[in-house]
Amino acid sequence: MNTLIFRTVAPYLSALMMLFSVFVLLRGHNEPGGGFIGGLIAVSAFAIYGIACGVSAVRRAMKYHPMSIAASGLLLAVLSVLPSIFYRQPAMTSQWLEMPFLGTVIDLSTPLFFDIGVYLVVVGAISSIALSLEERAD
Amino acid sequence: MPLFGVEATFWALLGPFVAAALSPILAKTLKHNASWLLAIIPALAFLQFLSFVPGIAAGQTFRASLEWVPTFNVNFSIYLDGLSVVFALLISGIGTLITLYSGGYLKGHQNLGQFLSYLFLFMGAMLGVVLADNIITLFVYWELTSITSFLLIGFDHLRRASRRAAVQALVVTGGGGLALMAGLILAGYQGGSFEMSELLNSGDILRESPYYTAIFVLVILGAFTKSAQFPFHFWLPNAMEAPTPVSAYLHSATMVKAGVYLLMRMQPALGGTELWMTILPIFGGITLLVGTILGIRQTDLKLVLAYTTVASLGLLVMLTGTSDPIAIQGAVIYLFAHSLFKGSLFMVVGTVDHEAGTRDLNRVGGLFSLMPITGVAAVLSALSMAGLPPLIGFVAKEVLYDGTWHAVNGGLWTGFALLGNAMMFALAATVAIKPFFGSKVKTPKAAHEGSILLYAGSITLAVLGLVTGLFIVSVGHQILSPMTSAILGTPFDEELHLFPTYLSPALYLSMATVALGIIIFMYLDKLRLIIAEILRTIGWGPDKGFDQTIEGIVRFAGTLSNTIQTGSMVRYMRATFVVIAFVLYVPMILTGNWPKLEGFGSLYVYEWFIAAIAVIGVYAVVTARYRVTAIVLLGIQGFAVALIFLLFGAPDLSFTQFMVETLSVVILALVMTRLNLKPTDARSSRAKLFDTSLALLCGAGISMLLMSIVQLPFDPTLSEFFTQYSRTIAHGRNIVNVILVDFRGFDTLGEIAVVMVTGLAVLALIRVRPKSEGNSKSENNR
Numbered sequence: 001m002n003t004l005i006f007r008t009v010a011p012y013l014s015a016l017m018m019l020f021s022v023f024v025l026l027r028g029h030n031e032p033g034g035g036f037i038g039g040l041i042a043v044s045a046f047a048i049y050g051i052a053c054g055v056s057a058v059r060r061a062m063k064y065h066p067m068s069i070a071a072s073g074l075l076l077a078v079l080s081v082l083p084s085i086f087y088r089q090p091a092m093t094s095q096w097l098e099m100p101f102l103g104t105v106i107d108l109s110t111p112l113f114f115d116i117g118v119y120l121v122v123v124g125a126i127s128s129i130a131l132s133l134e135e136r137a138d
Numbered sequence: 139m140p141l142f143g144v145e146a147t148f149w150a151l152l153g154p155f156v157a158a159a160l161s162p163i164l165a166k167t168l169k170h171n172a173s174w175l176l177a178i179i180p181a182l183a184f185l186q187f188l189s190f191v192p193g194i195a196a197g198q199t200f201r202a203s204l205e206w207v208p209t210f211n212v213n214f215s216i217y218l219d220g221l222s223v224v225f226a227l228l229i230s231g232i233g234t235l236i237t238l239y240s241g242g243y244l245k246g247h248q249n250l251g252q253f254l255s256y257l258f259l260f261m262g263a264m265l266g267v268v269l270a271d272n273i274i275t276l277f278v279y280w281e282l283t284s285i286t287s288f289l290l291i292g293f294d295h296l297r298r299a300s301r302r303a304a305v306q307a308l309v310v311t312g313g314g315g316l317a318l319m320a321g322l323i324l325a326g327y328q329g330g331s332f333e334m335s336e337l338l339n340s341g342d343i344l345r346e347s348p349y350y351t352a353i354f355v356l357v358i359l360g361a362f363t364k365s366a367q368f369p370f371h372f373w374l375p376n377a378m379e380a381p382t383p384v385s386a387y388l389h390s391a392t393m394v395k396a397g398v399y400l401l402m403r404m405q406p407a408l409g410g411t412e413l414w415m416t417i418l419p420i421f422g423g424i425t426l427l428v429g430t431i432l433g434i435r436q437t438d439l440k441l442v443l444a445y446t447t448v449a450s451l452g453l454l455v456m457l458t459g460t461s462d463p464i465a466i467q468g469a470v471i472y473l474f475a476h477s478l479f480k481g482s483l484f485m486v487v488g489t490v491d492h493e494a495g496t497r498d499l500n501r502v503g504g505l506f507s508l509m510p511i512t513g514v515a516a517v518l519s520a521l522s523m524a525g526l527p528p529l530i531g532f533v534a535k536e537v538l539y540d541g542t543w544h545a546v547n548g549g550l551w552t553g554f555a556l557l558g559n560a561m562m563f564a565l566a567a568t569v570a571i572k573p574f575f576g577s578k579v580k581t582p583k584a585a586h587e588g589s590i591l592l593y594a595g596s597i598t599l600a601v602l603g604l605v606t607g608l609f610i611v612s613v614g615h616q617i618l619s620p621m622t623s624a625i626l627g628t629p630f631d632e633e634l635h636l637f638p639t640y641l642s643p644a645l646y647l648s649m650a651t652v653a654l655g656i657i658i659f660m661y662l663d664k665l666r667l668i669i670a671e672i673l674r675t676i677g678w679g680p681d682k683g684f685d686q687t688i689e690g691i692v693r694f695a696g697t698l699s700n701t702i703q704t705g706s707m708v709r710y711m712r713a714t715f716v717v718i719a720f721v722l723y724v725p726m727i728l729t730g731n732w733p734k735l736e737g738f739g740s741l742y743v744y745e746w747f748i749a750a751i752a753v754i755g756v757y758a759v760v761t762a763r764y765r766v767t768a769i770v771l772l773g774i775q776g777f778a779v780a781l782i783f784l785l786f787g788a789p790d791l792s793f794t795q796f797m798v799e800t801l802s803v804v805i806l807a808l809v810m811t812r813l814n815l816k817p818t819d820a821r822s823s824r825a826k827l828f829d830t831s832l833a834l835l836c837g838a839g840i841s842m843l844l845m846s847i848v849q850l851p852f853d854p855t856l857s858e859f860f861t862q863y864s865r866t867i868a869h870g871r872n873i874v875n876v877i878l879v880d881f882r883g884f885d886t887l888g889e890i891a892v893v894m895v896t897g898l899a900v901l902a903l904i905r906v907r908p909k910s911e912g913n914s915k916s917e918n919n920r
Contacts, residue, residue, distance in 0.1 A: 028872060029869070029870040029871070030871040031871070032789040032872060032874075033872070034874070034878060034879070035878075036878070037790065037793050037794050037797060040798065041797060043801060044800055044801060047801070047804050066897075067897060067901065070893075070894050071894065073890070074890060074891060077886075077887055078887070081887065092884060094869075094880050096869060107869065109869070111868070111876075111879040114879045114886075114887075115875070115878075115879045117890065118878075118879070118886060118890050121890040121893055121894050122893060124897065125896065125897030126893075126897070128897050128900075129805065129900045129904075130801070130805055130808065132900075132901055132904045133805065133808035133812060133904060
């Protein structure tokens with residue numbers, strides 16, 4: 001399975017998948033996609049990279065411990081619950097901010113940050129499981 | 139009017155907690171002198187409570203409330219009437235003296251700061267118990283006293299006996315607290331209010347309520363465990379493992395009286411029924427006799443005092459239970475007197491122990507000339523305990539005899555009281571005479587008077603016993619009668635006299651007590667041997683019973699876990715699927731609602747085609763020779779399902795299904811490589827047959843369940859709501875995602891927290907080496 005072709009292609013493939021996962025995450029509010037699916041795609045990317053180049057390479061590429069990534073995701077999700085409280089609205093009421101950027105309008109919203117939090121939790125937790133299992137399999 | 143206003147009482151409640159935070163810091167710099175500074179806080183609280191006394195004596199009550207959890211009717215509210223103010227005075231007043239005493243007693247101890255901190259935490263909790271108006275507030279403080287008591291008893295945690303006593307006290311009083319919570323909530327719902335001050339006015343409703351017996355049993359379970367009533371009395375003598383300041387404060391003057399407080403508090407709401415007037419005096423009376431008899435058995439002075447405390451608590455419960463106004467007045471005076479003399483005597487014994495090095499009554503003697511101030515405190519307190527004039531203990535005994543004599547079933551209660559008091563008289567004489575008079579006995583340490591910190595508390599309380607006795611008329615008007623009125627729920631003000639004005643039955647009973655007491659005292663050593671012999675023959679007591687219960691529970695838990703958790707994954711899976719089959723089929727069998735087999739004819743060809751792929755996938759899995767092959771083949775069926783989702787317009791779901799299938803195949807394969815399993819399936823054909831039928835049963839059950847659901851009339855309310863508002867309110871066209879991150883965002887928040895925790899748990903399991911390898915089966919979230 002671990003052929004030369006696979007080893008050569010895997011880094012490009014996983015890079016593309018990572019990019020795609022972010023794309024899926026960001027389009028989620030209007031098109032099929034979202035943090036959960038995006039996160040799963042990213043985990044698959046890490047899994048492919050890991051099978052091809054080894055776990056330590058993946059850990060280097062991730063830079064932070066997967067559980068830290070998951071924890072920061074959870075923190076981000078919780079933080080996105082709070083802003084509405086300052087406007088005396090029930091917690092988690094979505095807040096929207098429309099910013100003009102290079103000729104288009106970017107919608108920044110608390111649900112977006114919440115979704116990014118979901119993405120990070122899924123990426124961190126599942127890749128942590130996969131990586132530690134793979135590590136032992138080596 | 140109160141000194142700083144009613145609202146300032148909240149600060150008095152907070153004060154001890156502030157002191158608890160300051161204690162470790164102050165004790166580090168000032169050593170034992172920190173207690174001088176710290177004692178200011180309870181002293182200020184004492185003054186605040188004292189300023190309520192004139193108003194309450196004039197018939198006022200005070201209430202203050204802060205909102206806590208308004209949704210559930212839980213307020214942080216306090217209520218000051220004759221009952222709570224006396225308790226608050228005792229707690230803060232004796233607390234001040236105990237703070238000083240602790241400084242002297244634990245002088246040079248490295249954990250003095252920690253000790254004082256626990257002590258103040260307890261003080262705050264105890265003040266909360268007696269001042270709380272809201273029953274939930276009351277319960278929270280009640281349990282807090284159990285927890286702080288646990289910390290204080292276990293202070294000397296290196297000793298096994300301390301640890302055992304601490305756990306025992308926590309289990310007994312904490313367990314009783316849970317019963318109390320149930321009782322209070324039930325009473326709250328029946329009486330229509332969670333505020334004690336309002337509940338007290340709905341006594342008739344509560345007594346008529348069909349739940350009265352339940353409320354009664356639950357509340358007295360709480361009170362009896364806390365106040366060490368038979369058969370729960372055993373934890374209190376064991377709690378003497380705590381340093382003596384704790385015994386003096388918690389286990390005689392304050393905490394153990396919380397149960398009595400509760401009964402007195404509930405008297406207008408629950409009292410006066412036949413049940414109340416039978417159960418309470420009987421258990422109180424038995425506790426009184428058991429306590430005194432076991433007290434005679436002891437030679438350790440501290441244990442003697444502990445058992446007489448049990449006995450006194452029994453007496454108080456008995457008197458409260460009679461519901462007779464005079465008897466309750468007797469209970470009030472006795473409670474007040476007891477806090478003074480017992481607190482003092484405990485400190486005396488602690489000082490003797492501290493200075494002479496022993497508290498065994500056969501190894502001390504003739505200390506009076508060496509420790510005159512402590513000796514005077516001992517004599518005065520013992521006189522009050524024995525019930526002799528002109529101390530307040532005498533007044534208490536006169537009134538309580540008067541009360542029992544006239545109460546319902548008075549003969550029986552008077553008999554209990556007479557016997558108990560006579561033995562108490564003998565024990566009081568022992569505690570005062572044995573260590574301080576008679577010939578000098580060589581003690582382990584050369585005894586001499588301790589520092590002022592050590593004797594200030596005991597002599598103050600002892601002298602107070604004398605002063606309140608001498609000025610009983612005004613003490614009665616200002617403090618005692620308002621307390622009785624609060625317990626009865628009706629105004630009560632009977633003049634108290636130090637000396638009886640006429641020859642009443644009570645006076646004769648008093649004389650009989652003294653005579654009987656002197657006889658018991660003379661034969662005390664013989665009695666001790668006899669009681670010891672009897673106890674040896676019985677050879678079993680509730681204390682042993684407690685150990686047996688705990689052991690039994692542990693053994694039961696062990697057997698249960700060993701039976702259920704065999705460690706075999708196959709069995710776990712079988713058990714799970716058997717339960718699933720039950721859940722699926724039982725409702726269908728019971729209701730007879732089997733789904734109709736219909737609609738197969740309207741399937742399109744390509745739908746049949748996808749279904750066929752799924753079936754082929756399953757067939758391939760079942761017939762695969764190697765496990766790894768089987769796992770990879772599992773993906774075929776999953777992808778087929780994902781295709782079906784796609785066909786029916788759920789791209790998000792299908793997308794997720796694809797990813798989950800892929801990842802679960804990868805993770806399962808990784809797990810398999812780690813499990814060191816045989817590459818092929820090694821089950822016997824019988825086991826295979828069983829597993830196959832179970833699998834078919836569950837699969838068919840799930841299919842039928844889904845079919846039944848689809849055949850129900852569809853309620854489109856929610857879908858329409860989401861379709862309508864997804865764009866307008868939540869600015870999103872993808873309804874699934876809008877539901878996930880906005881409409882039902884809190885669910886998602888909970889789910890990602892679960893994903894996170896699962897990740898952590900799996901990580902921990904994987905790191906556990908050989909023993910529990912089977913546990914790290916893959917976790918598929920969602």
